[in-house]
Amino acid sequence: MAEAIVGLVILKLGSALVTEFSKSLLLFSKEEASLLLALRSDMEEIKSEMEMIQAFIRHADMTMAGDERTAVWVAQVREIAYYIEDIIDDFTYSVGEQKSFGFWKSVAKPLQVSMNFKGIAMQLQNIKIRIKGTSERRIRYDIKGLEEGSSSKDVIERSIDISPFHKEDDDIVGLKSKKEQLINWLKDDRAKHMEISVCGMGGVGKTTLVAKVYKSEQIVQHFQWRAWVTVSKSYNKNDILRSIIKELFHEKKEMIPQGIDGMNTKELAENLHGCLVDQRYLIVLDDVWDVSLWSEIKDVFNTSKRRIMFTTRNSEIATSLASSSDRVFNLKPLQDDEARKLFCNIAFRGDRGGICPTELECPAKEIINKCDGLPLAIVTLGGLLRTKHSAMEWNDTLKSLNWMLTNSPQLEKMSNILMLSFHDLPHYLKNCFLYCSAFPEDYRIKRKRIIRLWVAEGFIEERDGMTMEEIAEQYLNQLILKNMLFDDERNVWGRLKLCKMHDIVREVAISISKKQKFCMTLEEQPTTGVRRISVAEVNDTIQEELGKMSRLRSLLVFATNFFNIKTSLGFKLLRVLDLQDALIDSIPDEVGDLFNLRFLGLSNTKVKVLPKRLKRLQNLQTLDLAYSNVEKIPNGVTKLPNLRHVFLPKHVWVSKELQTLQGISSSNEVVRQVGDLTQLRSFAIVDVRESEGTKLCASIKKMKFLHHLQIQATDTPLILETLDPPPPLLQRLYLGGRLQGTLPRWFKSLTNLKMLYLKSSGLNEDPLLSLKSLPNLVEITLDNAYDGEELCFQADGFPSLKELWLVELSHLNQITIEEGAMQSLKEFNLVSCKELKTLPQDIERLTTLQELNLWEMAEELLERMRGGQAVDRQKISHIPIVKHVARIDGRWKTEMFS
Numbered sequence: 001m002a003e004a005i006v007g008l009v010i011l012k013l014g015s016a017l018v019t020e021f022s023k024s025l026l027l028f029s030k031e032e033a034s035l036l037l038a039l040r041s042d043m044e045e046i047k048s049e050m051e052m053i054q055a056f057i058r059h060a061d062m063t064m065a066g067d068e069r070t071a072v073w074v075a076q077v078r079e080i081a082y083y084i085e086d087i088i089d090d091f092t093y094s095v096g097e098q099k100s101f102g103f104w105k106s107v108a109k110p111l112q113v114s115m116n117f118k119g120i121a122m123q124l125q126n127i128k129i130r131i132k133g134t135s136e137r138r139i140r141y142d143i144k145g146l147e148e149g150s151s152s153k154d155v156i157e158r159s160i161d162i163s164p165f166h167k168e169d170d171d172i173v174g175l176k177s178k179k180e181q182l183i184n185w186l187k188d189d190r191a192k193h194m195e196i197s198v199c200g201m202g203g204v205g206k207t208t209l210v211a212k213v214y215k216s217e218q219i220v221q222h223f224q225w226r227a228w229v230t231v232s233k234s235y236n237k238n239d240i241l242r243s244i245i246k247e248l249f250h251e252k253k254e255m256i257p258q259g260i261d262g263m264n265t266k267e268l269a270e271n272l273h274g275c276l277v278d279q280r281y282l283i284v285l286d287d288v289w290d291v292s293l294w295s296e297i298k299d300v301f302n303t304s305k306r307r308i309m310f311t312t313r314n315s316e317i318a319t320s321l322a323s324s325s326d327r328v329f330n331l332k333p334l335q336d337d338e339a340r341k342l343f344c345n346i347a348f349r350g351d352r353g354g355i356c357p358t359e360l361e362c363p364a365k366e367i368i369n370k371c372d373g374l375p376l377a378i379v380t381l382g383g384l385l386r387t388k389h390s391a392m393e394w395n396d397t398l399k400s401l402n403w404m405l406t407n408s409p410q411l412e413k414m415s416n417i418l419m420l421s422f423h424d425l426p427h428y429l430k431n432c433f434l435y436c437s438a439f440p441e442d443y444r445i446k447r448k449r450i451i452r453l454w455v456a457e458g459f460i461e462e463r464d465g466m467t468m469e470e471i472a473e474q475y476l477n478q479l480i481l482k483n484m485l486f487d488d489e490r491n492v493w494g495r496l497k498l499c500k501m502h503d504i505v506r507e508v509a510i511s512i513s514k515k516q517k518f519c520m521t522l523e524e525q526p527t528t529g530v531r532r533i534s535v536a537e538v539n540d541t542i543q544e545e546l547g548k549m550s551r552l553r554s555l556l557v558f559a560t561n562f563f564n565i566k567t568s569l570g571f572k573l574l575r576v577l578d579l580q581d582a583l584i585d586s587i588p589d590e591v592g593d594l595f596n597l598r599f600l601g602l603s604n605t606k607v608k609v610l611p612k613r614l615k616r617l618q619n620l621q622t623l624d625l626a627y628s629n630v631e632k633i634p635n636g637v638t639k640l641p642n643l644r645h646v647f648l649p650k651h652v653w654v655s656k657e658l659q660t661l662q663g664i665s666s667s668n669e670v671v672r673q674v675g676d677l678t679q680l681r682s683f684a685i686v687d688v689r690e691s692e693g694t695k696l697c698a699s700i701k702k703m704k705f706l707h708h709l710q711i712q713a714t715d716t717p718l719i720l721e722t723l724d725p726p727p728p729l730l731q732r733l734y735l736g737g738r739l740q741g742t743l744p745r746w747f748k749s750l751t752n753l754k755m756l757y758l759k760s761s762g763l764n765e766d767p768l769l770s771l772k773s774l775p776n777l778v779e780i781t782l783d784n785a786y787d788g789e790e791l792c793f794q795a796d797g798f799p800s801l802k803e804l805w806l807v808e809l810s811h812l813n814q815i816t817i818e819e820g821a822m823q824s825l826k827e828f829n830l831v832s833c834k835e836l837k838t839l840p841q842d843i844e845r846l847t848t849l850q851e852l853n854l855w856e857m858a859e860e861l862l863e864r865m866r867g868g869q870a871v872d873r874q875k876i877s878h879i880p881i882v883k884h885v886a887r888i889d890g891r892w893k894t895e896m897f898s
Contacts, residue, residue: 010050011461039091042124046084049131053077073137078516080130082529086551087123089573089596175209182213182329186282186307187222195294195308197318200331201484201502202418203376206311207286209331213309214284223307225281226251231288237296241268244283248275269300280305288312291320315481333373333502342375343368346382363394370398370441370503377504418508425482431459431518432475433484436501437509438519438534440558444488444498447476452622452645456576456598457554467659491755491779519554532576535559553596557582572596580604580624592616602628603647610634618642625649644679659705666692675699684710688737693719703727713737720744731755731776738762743770754778761785772797772821781805789835790814793821800824807831815840824848831855838864839872852876854884865897873897 185196198206213219214228227247229240242260245268249256257271283301285293288310301308310321315330322328334342343364345354356364367385371377381397388394425433432454439445451472454460460468460475479485480499489498501509513519519532532554554576574594578601579587585606591597592613600617601624608629614620615636623637626647637643645660659681664670666688672695674685680703688696688711697720700709706727711718711734718737724746733750734757742765754776758767763786771777772794778801789811795818802824806812813835825846830836830853837860843849854861862884864872876882882897 010047011458039121039124042121042128043088046124046127046131049128049135050081050084053131053135073134076134076137080127080134082517082531082551083123083130084127086573087120087127091120092596175205175212178209178329178331179212179216182209182309183216183218185327186213186219186309191323192304193306193323194327195310195321195323196327196329197310197312197322198329198331199312199315199318201374201486201505202313203374203504204331204333205375206313206331208375210284210286210309210311214282219282222280223282224279225276226284227282228284228286230286231293235290235293238263238265238268240285240293240297241265241272241300245271245275248272248281272300273303276301276303276306278303278305280307282307282309284309284311286311288317288321289314291317294321313482334375334378335373336368339368339371339373339378343371343378343382346379347385349386359391360394363391363398366398367394370507372502372504374502374504418505419512422484422508422512425479425484428459428461429475429479429482429484431457432472433479434509434513434516434518435459435532435554436485437506437513438521438532438554438556439501440534440536441503441506442500443558444500446498447473447496450499451476453554453576453578453599456621458575469659532556554578575599577601585629587611589613595619598622598642600624602630604628610637612636615640621645623647666696668692668695671695671699675702678702679705681705682708684708684712684734686712688713688718690716690719693717694722697721697723700727701725704729706730708732710734711736725749728752733757734759736760741765743767747771748773750774752776757781757783758785759783762787764788766791768793768797774798776800779803779805781807782809783807784809787811790816792816792818794818796820798822798825803827803829805829805831806833809833810835812836814838817842817845819845822846827851827853829853829855830857832857834858837861839875844875844878847878849879851881852879852883853881856886857884862895 182196182198185194188194198210200206211228214226220226225248227244229243229247231240242263245260246256260268260271263271281303283306285308288294289312294308294310310318312318312321315328318328318330319325333339344356347364348354348356367381368378371381385394385397388397422430422433435454435457436445436450451469454472454475455468460472462468463471476485476496476499480487480496484505485499485501487496487498488500489496491497510519510521513532517530519534520530522533522535522537529551530549531552533549533552533556535555535557537559550571550573552571552574555571555574556576556578557580559582572594573596575596576599577591577594577597578599580601580603582605584602586609587602587607589611590613591600592611593616595616596619597617598619599622600614600620601622603624604627606629607625608631610630610633612634614634617637617640619642620640621642622645623643624645624647626649628649630649647660648664659679661674661677661680661683664674664685666685668691670685671688671692674683674696675698677683683700683703683706685696690713696711700706700723704727707729709727709730709732711720713736716737718735718739720735720739721744723744726746726749729752730750731752732755733753736759739761742763747770751774753774756771756777756779758781760783761767766788767782767786768791771780777798780798780801780803782805784807786809791806791809791812791814793816797818798821801822804822804825804827806815806829808831810833812833815836817840819842825848828840828843828846828849828851832855834856835858837858839861843852864870865876865882867873876897880898884895884897885892886895887893
């Protein structure tokens with residue numbers, strides 16, 4: 001973790017050197033400029049030293065458990081890194097104060113700034129002395145990083161340990177069907193060779209599953225040679241080959257070839273080839289962390305009957321190693337019933353017969369939920385609770401789970417597995433991962449929100465040609481691929497919407513964060529110097545505790561009963577203040593003094609008036625006022641140089657170089673000004689009048705980077721014919737309001753469009769004619785948008801469409817599906833189309849359809865599907881889910897036809 005903190009400090013040093021110095025020298029007097037140049041020299045020297053330290057400790061975190069000297073040294077490095085971060089932010093704050101006052105109008109201010117710079121210079125000199133002392137202690141006490149002190153021989157193991165999972169009954173942990181599928185793959189002799197990857201997060205049961213396959217009677221009888229080698233992160237090619245040879249002969253109960261320990265690569269390869277040529281063999285490489293492993297040894301196994309199985313925690317590695325995409329086995333957490341069955345079998349084994357006592361039902365359910373289907377967590381906690389019999393003991397276990405993960409020997413294996421996954425993350429992902437632990441348990445984290453918070457915190461490294469938000473989204477996807485977070489919801493074209501952190505993983509992340517002073521929740525006594533605070537519950541001492549945290553960087557409030565923020569808060573270095581959903585009706589003027597602030601979240605609060613001093617927030621990037629009561633943006637806020645994302649309630653306007661502007665209410669002035677927002681990626685405007693349509697189109701045409709466009713009209717027509725050409729990168733389009741009978745001609749040019757929502761459009765011409773050839777269109781919703789009687793999905797049209805909604809098309813009485821249309825459709829939804837009395841003609845042609853959902857549809861249509869001999873029953877037999885939902889006697893009731 002120290003590596004990640006040092007990396008963040010290096011990133012901030014680089015930013016200060018490039019940005020603050022280059023932009024600030026001209027603002028200062030000759031004496032002040034000289035001081036600035038001296039500071040820059042010191043910072044450059046410190047940056048070089050920290051880069052050397054970071055290279056040394058890249059693996060030192062992983063050795064701390066066994067080396068107290070290393071742990072102490074790393075802790076000292078961490079404190080130095082935090083001290084440097086404070087100095088950098090103090091410097092940035094001082095420069096910012098200078099900028100906010102412009103050129104000096106008095107003598108007092110320059111003297112104050114000079115004193116500040118001299119103070120910072122003294123602190124930098126002190127830091128240089130501390131760094132020198134730390135480096136000397138590393139040499140004096142012979143502290144080694146992992147790369148200096150370990151050999152690949154130490155991390156290759158022979159044993160296959162499938163404990164603590166239940167060994168007698170495969171299906172106890174839901175592995176029976178998975179085991180059979182893998183066995184069938186391995187025994188398929190039609191394939192000349194095959195590489196299979198089994199992937200999933202640590203503790204999900206990858207090794208257990210593969211071990212059951214490996215030891216099964218079917219596999220033992222089918223393969224003449226078998227070998228299992230567990231490979232850790234540090235490995236040597238020859239050691240791997242040597243271990244495979246030893247395992248092959250051990251499984252055959254034959255003598256290991258003499259002199260094997262002294263063989264070189266060529267000799268090892270010849271030995272292996274002599275054993276395996278023309279033989280059926282299975283090699284398992286367990287816990288692979290690097291895709292290059294297989295490429296290094298692949299040529300040795302260049303035979304036609306090979307079967308290689310890999311286990312890995314990384315989905316990208318799994319895909320790269322497998323012989324084809326359909327030979328990647330993603331092992332998911334257990335379903336609820338499987339998780340409960342496994343837990344009860346462990347916790348209530350013996351004379352309790354695997355049955356949970358009534359008095360323990362509630363704590364047992366909560367503990368099982370905490371495990372999120374993770375078998376290792378379920379088995380470990382089940383074993384821990386086996387000797388506890390009272391509800392009080394079980395509830396105490398729940399309360400102390402976080403402490404236990406760090407201190408309990410029974411949980412050491414689970415904690416170590418998750419720690420290993422954490423330490424494997426590159427340093428730039430570690431901060432992002434730990435930040436997610438600030439969200440409450442089971443919290444569904446919005447992609448856009450976490451991305452903007454990471455950017456605000458300074459976790460994102462710049463890359464040419466990409467926005468910081470785009471880089472942050474790549475970070476998020478990497479954490480999901482590495483199974484450190486899991487995707488809780490994706491949109492119809494597969495982009496992440498919501499993610500979550502497994503409860504047990506979160507507990508481990510919290511324990512790391514607390515130890516490293518990275519982040520804490522305010523329900524417990526905060527550690528001095530903690531950098532981030534998450535408030536999930538309000539207590540009587542919250543204001544007092546917050547007032548002590550002068551070095552705080554993030555304050556995230558999730559407590560809806562958080563009703564006041566103290567006006568005397570002294571954390572001037574705060575980067576994130578997120579009060580979303582809090583019951584506050586005002587924020588203090590002092591918020592305008594938080595010059596370091598990048599993210600201000602007041603969404604869904606009762607705040608009406610923003611402090612005028614917000615115009616001083618020169619570093620503000622995101623201002624989220626969505627669903628608040630704010631009535632006006634203070635003068636000057638619109639000119640903040642770094643503001644990129646603004647979410648507004650209706651009737652509030654802001655103008656500047658934004659990437660996001662949502663919720664703005666239309667007017668002639670707004671329509672004119674919005675044309676200056678050429679950097680917008682997302683734009684939503686409501687209450688558009690007929691007279692504003694042409695001017696609005698002219699403004700939108702200037703938004704060359706626009707991805708998401710939402711236009712909502714008043715009761716007047718929506719005039720959009722002149723939006724030609726439309727923004728070239730447009731992916732999501734929502735139009736609410738009457739069009740002129742047909743879709744504008746420019747619709748046919750929306751080649752990047754993925755989602756289209758048309759509401760109350762008043763179309764009398766079939767809109768499908770203009771949409772059928774759009775290559776990337778994945779989702780269509782026609783909501784009271786078409787007044788015609790027929791819709792025809794023409795041959796080979798809509799090649800990418802996966803989700804279709806036809807809502808309240810009051811005159812629609814016939815739908816035709818031609819051969820080859822909608823060949824990717826997964827979900828078809830018909831809502832309150834009361835004149836449609838029959839199913840879409842030739843619906844059988846939709847061979848990929850998984851769901852046909854009907855809401856409040858005509859009884860005549862339903863009767864044609866009811867019963868096995870119904871007229872249209874056969875037409876829907878290929879669809880897994882067919883249902884109708886209707887409101888009957890004030891309650892929604894569902895009728896299934898599948």
